[in-house]
Amino acid sequence: MKFLTEYRDAALVKQLLDQISKSVTQTWTIMEVCGGQTHSLVKNGLLSMLPENVQMIHGPGCPVCVTPLNLIDKAIHLAEKSNVILCSFGDMLRVPGSKKSLLQIKAEGADVRILYSPLEAVDLAIKNPEKEVIFFAVGFETTAPANALSVLHAYEKQVGNFSILTSHVLVPPAMEAVMNDPNSNIKAFLAAGHVCTIMGIDEYYPLVNKYKIPIVVTGFEPVDLLQGILMCVQQLEKGEYKLENQYSRVVKSQGNLRARNAIDKVFKIENREWRGIGNIPHSGYEIKEKYHAHNANLKFNIKIDKVSECKDCIAGLVLKGIKKPQQCSQFGTNCTPETPLGAPMVSSEGACAAYYHFHQANNDLVSIS
Amino acid sequence: MNEAKLKMQLSCPMPKLDFDIITLGHGSGGLLTNRLLDSGVFNLFKNEYLDKRHDGAFVNLEGPSAFTTDSFVISPIFFPDSNIGELAVNGTVNDLAMCGAIPQYLSLSFIIEEGLSMEEFWKILVAIKFASEKAEIQIVTGDTKVVERGKGDKIFINTTGIGKIHPKANIDLSRVEIGDKIIVSDNLATHGIAIMSVREGLEFETDILSDTRNLNHNVSALLDEFGDEIHLLRDPTRGGLATVLTEIARDAKLGIDIFQEQIPIEEQVAGACELLGLDPLYVANEGIFISIVNPEIADNYLQKLHSLEGSTHASIIGEIVKEHTGQVVLTSSIGGKRVVNMLVGEQLPRIC
Structure with a gap:
């Protein structure tokens, strides 16, 4: 697996860890924005290797964690209709809505399918003209181009029975929301490499300047992550704040123009609710009027009573890095991966699930569920 | 395709029906x-037990025996280089082998969804014949039921097996001790990824084949040589290596350390896992087993495995430790540590 093994090289990892240890003179709190980065930090055991005064905070970049309860309820409501095939990415299925999860209603007989690409859902719609095929379009800027393409395909081929239920969220406004919180203690960000692969890096310059904070666009392999952390630490120690690109082998400054073009054609930016965090201005994508026929939200006129989140769940504070999961009164007692009260305990990228196992392992190791 | 399998298919043409x-x-x-039975089962599996055509089989049990059952509900029923029939025989044969038993008798029950083509059923029967002959187990009794369309998924198979405990075997969870070595017999995750590659909606091009095979002959050879130095045997089927090891750690109330570097996995399989967002530690296997053995014999044991068919990539992947009781701790290839847990449910691909 060339291009992967080089970034998992044990000697290089050790060298980078040494450099980080030598560079750091005080405690720094760094947020890795993307859930994929959290997953990799845990999977590779990196959290157990970093010096104690480099504290990693798991950010809100877990699409499963920030999808609002109300929207999951909508997806469930749609999937329960007899003429609907509801398609979704895999890890969305286990996330609990207010009463049930998609996995539960699948067991009860609903036609819920796991797909790897929304384009497969368009094919499914063509093959099943008597059914309504709905794709639960969850994710950040990374999954937006494929979702946009599925809408464009359906529009061009006049596939009237295909629509998407969008819950697209954007990374920069979320980082801004984290910084605007007066309790935030974040001193630097590892920006999400895959998101920047699509969108480029230009939109991060204003954040760097406004909040005077280092942002390093970072990849996902151990060497990537450690390099990103080292670049943050070096800036912090020097009192600098600038935008750097660790992941330049993949991320170009203008991003992927074809992908951005597809997004621009189909989506417009609007305010969006984030689970646990609340409404963030200009933080999500909604389908443009031209493609309303493929907007499940409008097509099915879904009316669901809004259910408030479990009052005891502090997912929002965890997602913003203000509280650690184990500071929650429900942690490990009423809230476990088998009986999650909030999404961060469900997803394999979720901070609470990771810390749940950390807690089990006598506070010195972290696990992914 | 495996030459022996092909030979078997050619020598068993479907009768005209x-x-x-x-x-x-x-x-x-x-x-x-x-x-159906005359043209299929009785014809293909002809033996003294089935020839009696009684309600059950008359068998001789000699001394301590092992007894196991398993149901096979896999989708799709045909997958690279194998099918549900071979799996149904090997699954039960291997469960017996993991008890330290020499497989003797097998029951075979089909639940068929109406509409299954005779051609498909025939292929499954031939695969069963191939697997049972290879494992040297006799099919002595069986049953066939057909359910309405929509009430099944083409075909479900249940097999139950009985085997005689190997005279030198002494396999029990209570024998697992601190310091014991953990040895995996061959590459991980091959079967699960072969199945994924042909599953509807996920098809991808690969030449990864299912690793389903009978393990009893290899286990017998190891028991002949190493006897009660083998403390525990398990086959990491559903839930994969991670699940079996966490069960052992939990039930034996001991810790387990494993080392990612030592875990054998074929590059193509590792690549497919990366692409699909799956952790190979949790992917199903059908043709490998884990041995927990006295550390003093571990190197010889490994050498013996390397000389046997189907275990050329065997590797010592870890050991039993007194620390972190009840938990499996993995040292990653870069030297970091993390706890390996049991899956809460099915392993689901991640979004990004």
């Missing part, structure tokens, strides 16, 4: 059932 799909009538117990 006046029906080409299986219908509800074939499970009624009447004339149609008899025609």
Whole structure:
């Protein structure tokens, strides 16, 4: 697996860890924005290797964690209709809505399918003209181009029975929301490499300047992550704040123009609710009027009573890095991966699930569920 | 395809029949059932036990025996280089082998969804014949039921097996001790990824083949040589290596350390896992087993495994430790540590 093994090289990892240890003179709190980065930090055991005064905070970049309860309820409501095939990415299925999860209603007989690409859902719609095929379009800027393409395909081929239920969220406004919180203690960000692969890096310059904070666009392999952390630490120690690109082998400054073009054609930016965090201005994508026929939200006129989140769940504070999961009164007692009260305990990228196992392992190791 | 499998297929052509799909009538117990069984099961698996055509089999059990059952509900029923039939025999044969038993008798029950083509059923029967002959287990009794369309998924198979405990075997969880070495017999995750590659909606091009195979001959050879120095044997089927090891750690109330560097996995399989967002530690296996053995014999044991068919990539992946009781701790290839847990449910691909 060339291009992967080089970034998992044990000697290089050790060298980078040494450099980080030598560079750091005080405690720094760094947020890795993307859930994929959290997953990799845990999977590779990196959290157990970093010096104690480099504290990693798991950010809100877990699409499963920030999808609002109300929207999951909508997806469930749609999937329960007899003429609907509801398609979704895999890890969305286990996330609990207010009463049930998609996995539960699948067991009860609903036609819920796991797909790897929304384009497969368009094919499914063509093959099943008597059914309504709905794709639960969850994710950040990374999954937006494929979702946009599925809408464009359906529009061009006049596939009237295909629509998407969008819950697209954007990374920069979320980082801004984290910084605007007066309790935030974040001193630097590892920006999400895959998101920047699509969108480029230009939109991060204003954040760097406004909040005077280092942002390093970072990849996902151990060497990537450690390099990103080292670049943050070096800036912090020097009192600098600038935008750097660790992941330049993949991320170009203008991003992927074809992908951005597809997004621009189909989506417009609007305010969006984030689970646990609340409404963030200009933080999500909604389908443009031209493609309303493929907007499940409008097509099915879904009316669901809004259910408030479990009052005891502090997912929002965890997602913003203000509280650690184990500071929650429900942690490990009423809230476990088998009986999650909030999404961060469900997803394999979720901070609470990771810390749940950390807690089990006598506070010195972290696990992914 | 495996040469022996191909030979078996060619030597067992499907008989000419006046029906080409299986219908509800074939499970009624009447004339149609008899025609199906005469043309298929009795014809292919002919032996002294089945020839009696009684309600059950008359068998001799000699001394301590092992007894196990398993149901096979896999989708799709045909997958690279194998099918549900071979899996149904190997699954039960291997469960017996993991008890330290020499497989002797097998029961075979089909639940068929009406509409299954006779051609598909025949292929499954031939695979069963191939696997049972290879494992040297006798099919002594069975049953066939047909359910309405929509009430099944083409075909479900249940097999139950009985085996005689190997005279030198002394396999029990209570024998697992601190310091014991953990040895995996071959590459991980091959079967699960072969199945994924042909599953509807996920198809991808690969030449990864299922690793399903009978393990009993290899286990017998190891027991002949190492006897009670082998403390525990397990096959990491559903839930993969991670699940089996966490069960052992939990039930034996001991810790387990494993090392990612030492875990054998074929590059193509590792690549597919990366692409699909799956952790190979949790992917199903059908043709490998884990041995927990006295550390003093571990190197010889490994050498022996390397000399046997189907275990050329065997590797010592870890050991039993007194720390972190009840938990499996993995040292990653870069030297970091993390806890390996049991899956909460099915392993689901991640979004990004």
